[in-house]
Amino acid sequence: MIDDRVRQQATKLVEWCVEVEPGDTVTIIANEAAKELVTALHAELGDRGAEPVTVYATMDVSVGLSGEPMRAFLQHHDDEFTSPSHLLALLEESDAVIGIRSDTNTNVLSDVSEETKQRRAEAMAPFMDVLTEKEQVCGTQHPTQAWAQRAGMSLPEYEDFVYGAMLRDWAAVEEKQESLRERLESASEARITGPETDITMSLDGMHAVSDIGERNFPGGEVFTAPVVDSVEGEIWFDKPSMVQGHEVEDVRLTVKDGTIVEYSAGKNEETLESVLSTDEGASRIGELGVGMNEGIDRFTRNMLFDEKMDGTVHLAIGRAYHWTVGEDREQNQSAVHVDLLKDMSEGRIELDGEVVQEDGEFVWE
Amino acid sequence: MIDDRVRQQATKLVEWCVEVEPGDTVTIIANEAAKELVTALHAELGDRGAEPVTVYATMDVSVGLSGEPMRAFLQHHDDEFTSPSHLLALLEESDAVIGIRSDTNTNVLSDVSEETKQRRAEAMAPFMDVLTEKEQVCGTQHPTQAWAQRAGMSLPEYEDFVYGAMLRDWAAVEEKQESLRERLESASEARITGPETDITMSLDGMHAVSDIGERNFPGGEVFTAPVVDSVEGEIWFDKPSMVQGHEVEDVRLTVKDGTIVEYSAGKNEETLESVLSTDEGASRIGELGVGMNEGIDRFTRNMLFDEKMDGTVHLAIGRAYHWTVGEDREQNQSAVHVDLLKDMSEGRIELDGEVVQEDGEFVWE
Numbered sequence: 269m270i271d272d273r274v275r276q277q278a279t280k281l282v283e284w285c286v287e288v289e290p291g292d293t294v295t296i297i298a299n300e301a302a303k304e305l306v307t308a309l310h311a312e313l314g315d316r317g318a319e320p321v322t323v324y325a326t327m328d329v330s331v332g333l334s335g336e337p338m339r340a341f342l343q344h345h346d347d348e349f350t351s352p353s354h355l356l357a358l359l360e361e362s363d364a365v366i367g368i369r370s371d372t373n374t375n376v377l378s379d380v381s382e383e384t385k386q387r388r389a390e391a392m393a394p395f396m397d398v399l400t401e402k403e404q405v406c407g408t409q410h411p412t413q414a415w416a417q418r419a420g421m422s423l424p425e426y427e428d429f430v431y432g433a434m435l436r437d438w439a440a441v442e443e444k445q446e447s448l449r450e451r452l453e454s455a456s457e458a459r460i461t462g463p464e465t466d467i468t469m470s471l472d473g474m475h476a477v478s479d480i481g482e483r484n485f486p487g488g489e490v491f492t493a494p495v496v497d498s499v500e501g502e503i504w505f506d507k508p509s510m511v512q513g514h515e516v517e518d519v520r521l522t523v524k525d526g527t528i529v530e531y532s533a534g535k536n537e538e539t540l541e542s543v544l545s546t547d548e549g550a551s552r553i554g555e556l557g558v559g560m561n562e563g564i565d566r567f568t569r570n571m572l573f574d575e576k577m578d579g580t581v582h583l584a585i586g587r588a589y590h591w592t593v594g595e596d597r598e599q600n601q602s603a604v605h606v607d608l609l610k611d612m613s614e615g616r617i618e619l620d621g622e623v624v625q626e627d628g629e630f631v632w633e
Numbered sequence: 634m635i636d637d638r639v640r641q642q643a644t645k646l647v648e649w650c651v652e653v654e655p656g657d658t659v660t661i662i663a664n665e666a667a668k669e670l671v672t673a674l675h676a677e678l679g680d681r682g683a684e685p686v687t688v689y690a691t692m693d694v695s696v697g698l699s700g701e702p703m704r705a706f707l708q709h710h711d712d713e714f715t716s717p718s719h720l721l722a723l724l725e726e727s728d729a730v731i732g733i734r735s736d737t738n739t740n741v742l743s744d745v746s747e748e749t750k751q752r753r754a755e756a757m758a759p760f761m762d763v764l765t766e767k768e769q770v771c772g773t774q775h776p777t778q779a780w781a782q783r784a785g786m787s788l789p790e791y792e793d794f795v796y797g798a799m800l801r802d803w804a805a806v807e808e809k810q811e812s813l814r815e816r817l818e819s820a821s822e823a824r825i826t827g828p829e830t831d832i833t834m835s836l837d838g839m840h841a842v843s844d845i846g847e848r849n850f851p852g853g854e855v856f857t858a859p860v861v862d863s864v865e866g867e868i869w870f871d872k873p874s875m876v877q878g879h880e881v882e883d884v885r886l887t888v889k890d891g892t893i894v895e896y897s898a899g900k901n902e903e904t905l906e907s908v909l910s911t912d913e914g915a916s917r918i919g920e921l922g923v924g925m926n927e928g929i930d931r932f933t934r935n936m937l938f939d940e941k942m943d944g945t946v947h948l949a950i951g952r953a954y955h956w957t958v959g960e961d962r963e964q965n966q967s968a969v970h971v972d973l974l975k976d977m978s979e980g981r982i983e984l985d986g987e988v989v990q991e992d993g994e995f996v997w998e
Contacts, residue, residue: 344679
């Protein structure tokens with residue numbers, strides 16, 4: 269028997285996230301541990317007269333869309349990668365794509381060299397572009413022992429967590445998030461204060477986006493981008509972040525005229541240093557996000573959930589999403605986009621001098 | 634650790650069966666139980682600089698390339714099937730295709746109606762055409778508990794059987810089979826005798842083919858087609874055959890002027906009857922095959938192996954393969970091609986009056 273929550277997730281994915289129509293060609297990317305969700309999706313797609321193809325998760329070297337076959341391929345490959353034109357043809361002909369994180373070991377690529385992974389990621393860039401341009405694309409999670417272990421939980425406990433975050437009244441979430449989105453959209457300045465933290469940034473002319481689970485599921489954040497050179501102050505990220513497979517903790521940044529001028533980390537500072545030195549845009553801030561998913565009450569070493577944790581904010585080092593950048597504003601460019609998380613249970617978010625969140629509670633709640 | 638025999642199979646598949654070249658785009662079709670072989674193939678393809686994409690076995694309703702997701706899809710689908718154009722694009726852009734039988738239950742589609750399966754098979758016909766036209770296509774087996782159970786064996790015993798049939802000196806097999814192929818190619822008449830069996834057929838102008846594992850692996854048979862209206866006599870098939878998912882046993886046929894005029898079966902006669910009434914060509918003989926794989930010493934309810942059992946012959950009811958039909962000869966046309974198996978341990982194969990096999994032993998051996 270498939271867990272009924274898996275069926276409900278499949279319904280949400282097909283109806284709410286990618287809005288499948290009859291006749292749509294749908295590609296699912298997953299590995300073997302996601303079989304229950306893949307099966308439930310096939311039932312949903314059958315109901316709607318859409319056509320599924322499921323691709324084993326060997327197209328990407330990122331955590332969540334890789335696996336043992338990809339490790340074997342990369343370990344044995346020592347030349348320049350050629351382009352998998354058959355995969356490109358599949359994706360170009362797909363109306364919708366659903367990617368499922370379902371690793372049996374989240375360290376599966378730990379013994380593949382960074383250089384090989386980098387070369388592979390470059391060869392796959394055209395595929396990521398095809399996915400980015402599609403409307404009906406969504407990434408999601410299937411709970412596995414590996415992801416439960418990484419989150420510090422048993423599998424049944426982790427399943428409760430995952431489905432608690434996913435199976436929400438998304439129409440109600442949309443309404444709630446819209447209150448904040450409108451305020452961020454119209455605000456000129458944001459200020460975040462708290463322990464060892466006082467940072468300001470201009471949001472003037474930038475766009476705010478409400479993530480209600482349409483491109484990744486669960487959703488549950490509202491995000492925007494600061495005007496690049498306007499960020500000023502210091503901030504302490506008291507929640508850990510997963511950065512390139514490493515857990516980076518206790519990050520402190522000092523920002524002047526939009527550029528990070530001082531930094532430290534309590535754990536894996538060298539990973540932070542490597543990220544910051546990637547390119548020019550990597551020492552600027554590309555995103556301000558506010559986590560609003562009330563089903564996410566703890567850090568699970570999985571950014572699909574962490575950045576949406578209720579009562580947190582995050583800033584991203586690096587690339588700004590184009591949706592958040594006003595037409596006449598500069599989009600921060602960088603090869604990296606690394607989210608750093610801050611608990612707001614002792615802190616404030618102010619917009620144009622008005623407190624909108626205090627100690628993790630929105631003032632209108 | 635992956636069984637070293639799985640690695641050897643992967644090497645054979647890539648080097649011998651589909652002869653992968655650097656830069657080739659390769660599609661693997663498998664389900665989750667074949668993960669070890671899929672992983673070993675990725676290593677081989679990495680070594681050769683080829684590009685793999687693995688598709689979950691949901692494209693076909695036949696035993697071996699289906700699974701629980703396909704069952705869910707078919708159960709929930711009640712309209713006309715549309716064409717999965719994304720799958721077609723993938724296959725058209727693939728230089729090579731490797732299909733792997735790896736079911737976790739060979740009855741997975743038993744509660745899908747025959748009518749639905751028939752409609753699906755019709756919708757997928759263009760995909761089968763694309764596969765038929767490709768040079769680098771091979772079907773193979775990964776041993777699973779389900780296939781071991783169906784064969785009446787434990788899994789370790791079945792693994793020994795499967796790899797015993799596959800990991801042979803195929804160059805030596807080719808040489809041995811060539812002796813028979815040449816004799817069949819040049820023969821005018823074949824006669825098969827044994828208990829309750831005396832049947833003759835003209836092979837004049839038809840072609841003989843030696844299967845050494847290039848389109849399905851393991852190989853190990855030599856086959857040709859009779860001149861359609863030349864088959865005369867009676868034959869008792871004392872080995873069971875799997876026909877449309879049913880085990881048909883003890884089939885007896887009487888053939889006059891190439892047409893089956895009498896038939897009976899000791900088990901599932903109604904299945905045989907249904908096959909024979911499919912169309913006009915379904916009451917004619919489309920193939921004469923001789924099993925020559927010395928690693929296959931028993932019936933395992935899997936035609937990939939059964940028809941190659943050493944010391945057996947098989948006739949197929951229905952469609953003749955175009956490779957076996959001479960340019961000026963009629964190709965028997967039918968929607969079906971059903972192999973029926975006969976043990977030759979008490980019998981003879983004669984070509985133009987000369988005995989070539991007696992009691993299962995070739996005279997030149």
